[in-house]
Amino acid sequence: MKQFLSAAVMGVFLVGPQGALAGPIENACVRSDRSQATWALCRCIDSVAQSTLTRSEQRRAARFFSDPDEAQRVRMSKTVRDNAFWERYRAFGERAEQYCAGR
Template sequence: MRVIVALTCVAALAACGGGRGASSTARLASGPIAQACLAADRSRASVPLCSCVQGVANVELSRRDRNRMVAFFDDPEVAHATKISDTEADDDFWRRYQAFVRSARRQCG
């Protein structure tokens, strides 16, 4: 299960490509998500990709949601626990996160 959750997080970023079609602001964004993306040392991680994902997150997610998402890189079990949680707050966050993933795929890929 841990591998599946890790792959889900990586797939969200890897599917974004290398920044094609993203605005220059999104491609040049920096922050905790971009740093975690690069630190995760995935084969498709790059400055343009991770910066684009950060830029989309800056627009689509609150600071609190962005900080929460960073934990997914450090421990994929956090993402899994959030996804299967039955609290309304976690369900709401997961819906926002999934909407972010769809937007990042469109804008960064």
């Protein structure tokens, strides 16, 4: 069992930073066409997302990178669900901006 855990941990490290541990926000950020989207910045933003958004909210927010119009639709939506998500998303964005500035 001890050898299995050691091998599993080493496997994670061999995959690299863009591999198995990347969250949906980090993956979407890195794949975006934004020139300032560095691994360090995307990883930082993803770390803030993990502490402020649920996993399903992270996946939803990640779609905004490839479909900015979807963000606009959610922002303009009149549903309680979308409005609640948008408030959490805005709070996430403000935290990410403060925490990740300069990376």
